[in-house]
Amino acid sequence: MKQISFVQRSQGRHWVGDGFPVRSIFSYNDLAEQMSPFLLLDHAGPADFEPTSRRLGVGRHPHRGFETVTIVYAGEVEHRDSTGAGGSIGPGDVQWMTAGRGIVHEEYHGSDYARRGGPFEMLQLWVNLPAKDKRVAPGYQGITAAQIPRVELPEAAGTVRVIAGELQGVEGPARSYSPMNLWDLRLVAGKPVRLTVPAGHTTALFVLKGALRVDGSDAVVGEAELAVLEREGDTLQIEAVEDTTLLLLGGEPLNEPVVGQGPFVMNTQAEIRQAFLDYQSGQLDRP
Numbered sequence: 001m002k003q004i005s006f007v008q009r010s011q012g013r014h015w016v017g018d019g020f021p022v023r024s025i026f027s028y029n030d031l032a033e034q035m036s037p038f039l040l041l042d043h044a045g046p047a048d049f050e051p052t053s054r055r056l057g058v059g060r061h062p063h064r065g066f067e068t069v070t071i072v073y074a075g076e077v078e079h080r081d082s083t084g085a086g087g088s089i090g091p092g093d094v095q096w097m098t099a100g101r102g103i104v105h106e107e108y109h110g111s112d113y114a115r116r117g118g119p120f121e122m123l124q125l126w127v128n129l130p131a132k133d134k135r136v137a138p139g140y141q142g143i144t145a146a147q148i149p150r151v152e153l154p155e156a157a158g159t160v161r162v163i164a165g166e167l168q169g170v171e172g173p174a175r176s177y178s179p180m181n182l183w184d185l186r187l188v189a190g191k192p193v194r195l196t197v198p199a200g201h202t203t204a205l206f207v208l209k210g211a212l213r214v215d216g217s218d219a220v221v222g223e224a225e226l227a228v229l230e231r232e233g234d235t236l237q238i239e240a241v242e243d244t245t246l247l248l249l250g251g252e253p254l255n256e257p258v259v260g261q262g263p264f265v266m267n268t269q270a271e272i273r274q275a276f277l278d279y280q281s282g283q284l285d286r287p
Helices: 028-035 111-116 269-280
Strands: 004-009 013-016 020-026 038-049 057-063 066-074 077-081 086-089 094-098 103-109 118-128 139-143 150-152 158-164 180-187 193-196 202-214 225-229 235-251 259-261 264-266
Touching: 004 020, 020 028, 028 038, 028 202, 028 225, 038 066, 038 202, 038 235, 066 077, 077 094, 086 094, 086 139, 094 103, 103 111, 111 118, 118 202, 118 235, 259 269, 264 269
Parallel strands: none
Antiparallel strands: 004 225, 013 020, 020 038, 038 118, 057 103, 066 094, 066 118, 077 086, 077 103, 094 139, 150 158, 158 180, 180 235, 193 235, 202 225, 202 235, 259 264
């Protein structure tokens, strides 16, 4: 049975652009080895925005060497990038962008949402690419809520949306470059849930709303907290203390050097220097 290794908490809130009030839960600067293949988790919101005609968000900026995964819980996000891909995602939708050898993109509140205002909440996860795939062509997966299969848990204990990976023979639609599970769970208070995950993989639980216990422990993992589990074992038992929304991150560790600076994450300092040179010369997304 998997046990909690440690609980990671945000150290404060900051703004990304003028549209995303973010709590950074972890990054490659502090937990690169413990969280591999995941590099960063930002929790934007929950917040409320007044109706506006302004474009709120983040303008054009580069990435290389990893993927960004954006999950919207409330509000809308519009994406455009240098490959010509893009779209608008709303509650329950997912944007999975592969930066690969290089991409320049922008992220703003959806125009319809901006006009009406209201609640806003999203997660953005950075997923590292294996060294052999760092220079793959950029890509974009716009995944709607309707495309994400839902698994009903036994004893009416809740539901799991399988974004990536597999649960009880149900496979998620997202394509990834290394084995991983990304599950969006809604749990009913007081009903134990047992899940099977691959032994040896990184496994972590991020609570967006509510609170839970892991394997009968007295310790409660609450809102905006990340429970990082030991890699040993393949069985996870959790119980919601109150009705709870959480995200399970699971993935095979890459066991490769992580060297990053800002929007670029590679394996060596030389590759980071080259990324900056390529961006400055307009060559970032060239083969």
